[in-house]
Amino acid sequence: MYEKDGEKYFVVDGHTHFWDASPENWVEGQEQYAKGWIESFYGYHQLGPEEYHWPMEKYQKYSEETMMKDLFEDGYVDKAIFQPTYLKSWYKEGFNTIEQDATLAEKYPEKFILNGRFDPRDGEEGLRQLERDHERYGIRGVKLYTAEWHNGSKGWSLKDDEAKRYLEKCEELGIINIHVHKGPTIWPLNKDAFDVKDVDDAATFFPNLNFIVEHVGLPRIEDFCFMATQEPNVYAGLSVALGALMHSRPRFFSRVMGELLFWVGEDKMLWSSDYAIWHPKWQVEMFVDWDYPEGHEYDDFPRLSTEGKKKILGLNAARLYDIEVPTELRLPEADKDTQSVEPTVS
Amino acid sequence: MTSRAEILDALSGVRDPELDEPITDLEFVSGLDIEDGAVFVRLRLPTYYCAPNFSYMMVADAKEAMLSVPGVKSARVVLEDHYASGEINAGVNDGRGFDGAFADETEGPDLKELRTTFRRKAFVSRQEKLCRALLADGLSPEDLAEMTLGDAPISGEFDTYLDRRAELGLDVSEGAPLVVDPDGNRVPREAVVAHLRFARLTRVSIEGNAELCRGLLAARYGTPGVRGKEKMA
Numbered sequence: 001m002y003e004k005d006g007e008k009y010f011v012v013d014g015h016t017h018f019w020d021a022s023p024e025n026w027v028e029g030q031e032q033y034a035k036g037w038i039e040s041f042y043g044y045h046q047l048g049p050e051e052y053h054w055p056m057e058k059y060q061k062y063s064e065e066t067m068m069k070d071l072f073e074d075g076y077v078d079k080a081i082f083q084p085t086y087l088k089s090w091y092k093e094g095f096n097t098i099e100q101d102a103t104l105a106e107k108y109p110e111k112f113i114l115n116g117r118f119d120p121r122d123g124e125e126g127l128r129q130l131e132r133d134h135e136r137y138g139i140r141g142v143k144l145y146t147a148e149w150h151n152g153s154k155g156w157s158l159k160d161d162e163a164k165r166y167l168e169k170c171e172e173l174g175i176i177n178i179h180v181h182k183g184p185t186i187w188p189l190n191k192d193a194f195d196v197k198d199v200d201d202a203a204t205f206f207p208n209l210n211f212i213v214e215h216v217g218l219p220r221i222e223d224f225c226f227m228a229t230q231e232p233n234v235y236a237g238l239s240v241a242l243g244a245l246m247h248s249r250p251r252f253f254s255r256v257m258g259e260l261l262f263w264v265g266e267d268k269m270l271w272s273s274d275y276a277i278w279h280p281k282w283q284v285e286m287f288v289d290w291d292y293p294e295g296h297e298y299d300d301f302p303r304l305s306t307e308g309k310k311k312i313l314g315l316n317a318a319r320l321y322d323i324e325v326p327t328e329l330r331l332p333e334a335d336k337d338t339q340s341v342e343p344t345v346s
Numbered sequence: 347m348t349s350r351a352e353i354l355d356a357l358s359g360v361r362d363p364e365l366d367e368p369i370t371d372l373e374f375v376s377g378l379d380i381e382d383g384a385v386f387v388r389l390r391l392p393t394y395y396c397a398p399n400f401s402y403m404m405v406a407d408a409k410e411a412m413l414s415v416p417g418v419k420s421a422r423v424v425l426e427d428h429y430a431s432g433e434i435n436a437g438v439n440d441g442r443g444f445d446g447a448f449a450d451e452t453e454g455p456d457l458k459e460l461r462t463t464f465r466r467k468a469f470v471s472r473q474e475k476l477c478r479a480l481l482a483d484g485l486s487p488e489d490l491a492e493m494t495l496g497d498a499p500i501s502g503e504f505d506t507y508l509d510r511r512a513e514l515g516l517d518v519s520e521g522a523p524l525v526v527d528p529d530g531n532r533v534p535r536e537a538v539v540a541h542l543r544f545a546r547l548t549r550v551s552i553e554g555n556a557e558l559c560r561g562l563l564a565a566r567y568g569t570p571g572v573r574g575k576e577k578m579a
Contacts, residue, residue, distance in 0.1 A: 043393055043565045218555070220551065226544070226547075245558065
């Protein structure tokens with residue numbers, strides 16, 4: 001919970017990791033890719049305020065104590081969602097698997113929500129694994145990494161028939177929150193790797209599932225926004241937008257926020273720190289203080305009220321994940337109707 | 347004899363297709379050597395995993411740009427510190443092409459379609475920038491809808507817009523309407539405001555992406571490229 005100027009914010013961090021990218025975990029013969037991956041992450045890390053930068057060694061592998069302190073003692077987070085990223089082609093035990101995350105999630109069940117993953121290229125066995133993960137961990141969401149390498153294939157699409165079978169299984173099991181990461185190096189390489197059209201397809205085909213596009217489709221934010229206006233079940237995951245731009249490029253951040261507020265709207269935007277890429281503390285503080293800079297270029301963007309910030313920082317995610325929000329942290333009009341936050345119709 | 351300035355000038359005509367800015371301004375050119383008409387250029391990018399397709403285009407375009415300079419007999423471009431450096435450098439310098447370099451990972455045709463997609467985005471973005479400037483000067487959206495290219499005052503924004511427009515093969519004659527969609531159709535008077543609204547989103551995307559890439563490149567290398575160094579000297 002974060003408190004500022006008499007206002008209290010319930011904070012759900014929608015995208016966190018507990019990763020191991022230490023050299024001991026690099027797959028033999030794939031060291032350059034494992035190293036390149038964490039170095040790319042480290043580049044993003046450095047776009048945050050300098051006082052929050054870690055040395056590379058700590059960044060490769062951090063402890064349970066570090067994570068618990070950063071999120072829940074210092075970072076104002078009430079509930080954090082774990083999103084796994086396997087990358088087993090490069091990391092022996094995986095970069096950040098559900099098992100790694102579960103070591104913390106099972107120890108602090110009141111603090112974490114554990115999400116799973118699937119990869120349609122795993123076929124029947126993958127479907128069984130999804131069922132087992134659901135049974136064992138009670139997952140309500142998955143993180144999909146369509147650019148992940150696997151047995152010589154360098155990615156997949158949500159449009160694939162195999163992917164549809166998995167999404168059907170999710171619907172059947174009640175895994176309703178589908179987080180999709182749009183990343184580089186997806187196959188085939190001569191197409192646009194960040195193309196979000198496959199999410200559009202899947203969102204139309206599965207109206208009962210929520211699709212949260214992580215990093216708001218950056219750097220294809222225009223394609224993402226255009227899709228999100230048409231699909232009621234598509235949401236914006238804000239991690240890179242805040243972490244990479246708010247501190248290092250504040251004017252651009254304000255333009256991006258303005259566009260997102262106009263096209264997607266404050267009821268469908270979800271904040272997350274993307275820990276340990278960035279620390280949640282400065283993001284929460286800076287976002288609560290945020291307003292458009294001086295200048296006419298921002299004149300016709302929608303304003304963001306305290307209420308809107310509360311939604312983005314936690315109440316929207318609480319709605320998607322059925323998280324119980326303490327009464328004093330809810331919005332006034334939601335009081336009588338449990339924790340649900342209905343979009344205000346203008 | 348070919349000068350460094352001539353080569354850098356030629357390279358400044360090569361743009362990052364996603365960011366719509368010259369690779370020299372972006373500080374992607376990290377090394378340049380000229381010896382007896384043989385030119386050798388090194389390129390670098392913001393991350394190890396920058397999309398290989400766009401990376402390939404820049405390497406290939408850089409080679410072509412250098413070969414167009416009078417006096418250049420041979421040109422070699424090497425992309426450094428990238429997960430697909432090997433494939434890309436071989437594809438460009440041995441003339442195997444993108445499909446040849448990544449035989450198992452593409453589905454034809456080569457990169458043409460992708461390039462067109464991003465040229466259209468660049469066109470939309472540059473048009474928005476120009477129109478925004480004209481609106482700030484007191485013109486109304488209705489004025490813009492009625493204007494032809496010949497009516498627009500000459501400016502840097504106008505020149506860039508014309509350049510991107512010509513690249514798409516659209517009409518750039520004086521009598522052609524100023525505000526057209528990427529297929530060249532005039533945007534009707536009542537649709538101009540909505541058209542520009544979406545165009546602005548495209549521009550935010552391209553420019554925001556460029557800012558992000560500049561930040562990542564600085565975090566990765568912390569030193570200026572060849573263009574930046576020669577400007578300081």
